[in-house]
Amino acid sequence: MADYLTVTALTKYLKRKFTADPYLQQVYLTGEVSNFRRRPRHQYFSLKDDNAVINVTLFQGVFNQLPFELTDGMQVNIIGHLDLYAPSGNYSILVDKIMPDGVGALALQFEQLKNKLQTEGVFNQLQRPIPKFPQKIAVVTSPSGAVIRDIMTTVQRRYPIAQIFLYPAVVQGKGAVPSIIKQLQKVAIQDYDVLIIGRGGGSIEDLWAFNDEQLARELIKMPMPIISSVGHETDTTITDFVADQRAATPTAAAELATPMQLIDVWQTNVDLQGRLTTLMAHRLQQMDERLKRVQSSVVLTSPARLYEGVSQRLDIAKHQLEQNFQQILSLKQHQLALTNQRLIPSATQKLVQNRQKFGQLVNALNLVSPLAVLARGYSVVTQDEQVVRTVDALEIDTQIKIRVADGDVSAVVTEKRKNNEQ
Known part of the structure; x- marks a missing residue:
């Protein structure tokens, strides 16, 4: 009966072969980086050529020392050793050194x-x-x-x-x-x-x-x-x-x-100084000529002539202003006369109407006037400036005042009697 090996036993045997074989302790590989995706710590990708693929493990310490940036599709040379990972049964090359192929790492x-x-x-x-x-x-x-x-x-x-x-x-x-x-x-x-x-x-x-x-x-x-x-x-x-x-x-x-x-700087400064002197002399000459023109101008030789034109324009403007004022004044006077012609008849008619209305109001007022009542034979009795309206308001021997149409009469109450008393 054949002896069967466990998977673990076979894997351990193969792993020992990988680690013990002197030809696998330092392997030189060249190929293209494939399936590279940067990870936080260790890097895992593949190295391939036209006919084969092998897994690559690049630990963090080696990766951090790379003088270039590793990218997918890059052609590289790798020095490393082979190992087998027992849980998955996959083998890979563990990188000890990696460099670009065909171009120096520093140049890259x-x-x-x-x-x-x-x-x-x-x-x-x-x-x-x-x-x-x-x-x-x-x-x-x-x-x-x-x-x-x-x-x-x-x-x-x-x-x-x-x-x-x-x-x-x-x-x-x-x-x-x-x-x-x-x-x-x-x-x-x-x-x-x-x-x-x-x-x-x-x-x-x-x-x-x-x-x-x-x-x-x-x-x-x-x-x-x-x-x-x-x-x-x-x-x-x-x-x-x-x-x-x-x-x-x-x-x-x-x-x-x-x-x-x-020496060239000094010569340049000398040249610039000469150019500046020439420029300033030319500028001064221009300013001198301009000063002479100004001094001989009409403004300074005959200043009174400056005001001749201004004085004439002032007279014309004054005359025009007076004419405009007279025209406006005549127009306003004419407008006032037309207004008066319409206003006087209207005001007169309004005055007559108001007088008639006033007379009517006076007559109506006279009809209800207390003086008119007194004139018809009536009188008003007051006591202490108060009008006496009833018999009960008076007492015997009370001093009263009787007002008639043409004056006042003072009297003393000697007797009083209401209308319903005998």
Whole structure:
């Protein structure tokens, strides 16, 4: 009877074969990255060619050290070892090192960073002009290289009155980027007219510090214009794209930072002075001629003639105003006469009507007048200025006053009697 293996036993056997086989401890593979999708930690994708596919595991520590951005479809070379994952039964290559195939990793990283910054518009942010007559020039470079010597020699020859301030930095190797950034931060707080940053020629590895993204973003923050002089004329770095001006050599950088030679500056100033003197003399001559024309003008020689035309126009305007006033006055008088002709008959008729109405009202008032009643033989009895209306209002021996039509009579009550009493 045959002995059957468990799946676990077979898988353990195969895993041991993978891990023990010396030919599988370091495998060199080349192929195309497939099904790559970035994950938070470890990366899992496939490596394929025309006829086969193998799983790839890229742990976080190796992935974080990649000097380029891994993308789907990229052709890469991988160094790693094979292993079998027991729970799924799948085998894969665990990456120890990965690099682009056909192009150097640094060159690829350079292109990727360049495209990134260009898309952000970083290369268009610094477009500042270089001052024509700088007083203070800051230089960030190695203190022992030929760069600073070439810059100092050129400035001394062309424009010796400019001051050069060296900020020594490591320009190659692992500590170059922190060193350069530290010196840039010192320069930024000073009042410099222009900054030169650079180093001599070398390989792409030697110049790699000047392709750093952090350094590029630090340069963007610098308050003064920047001249980049990194490597030879054929070398190009990210710093060159970020700077306001790029110089092929340190000498060219110093020439960009300074005007023409001092003797030429002096001659230019002499020429400008001569042109200014000629211009001022011509201007003074023009002003003198203008002054003479003004002095000989009618305004100053015969000022009274200025008022002749004005006086005539004033007389004409006054005469016209008087005529207009007379016309308006005549028109208003005529309108008043027409109004009076219509108003007097109407007012007279209205007066007659009012007099008739007044007479009617007087007659009606006389009919109810107390005086008219008295005139017909009636009288009014009052006591203490109050009209006596009833017998009960009076007492015997009370003093009363009787008013008749033509006067008053004083009397004393001696007897009183109501109408219904006998």
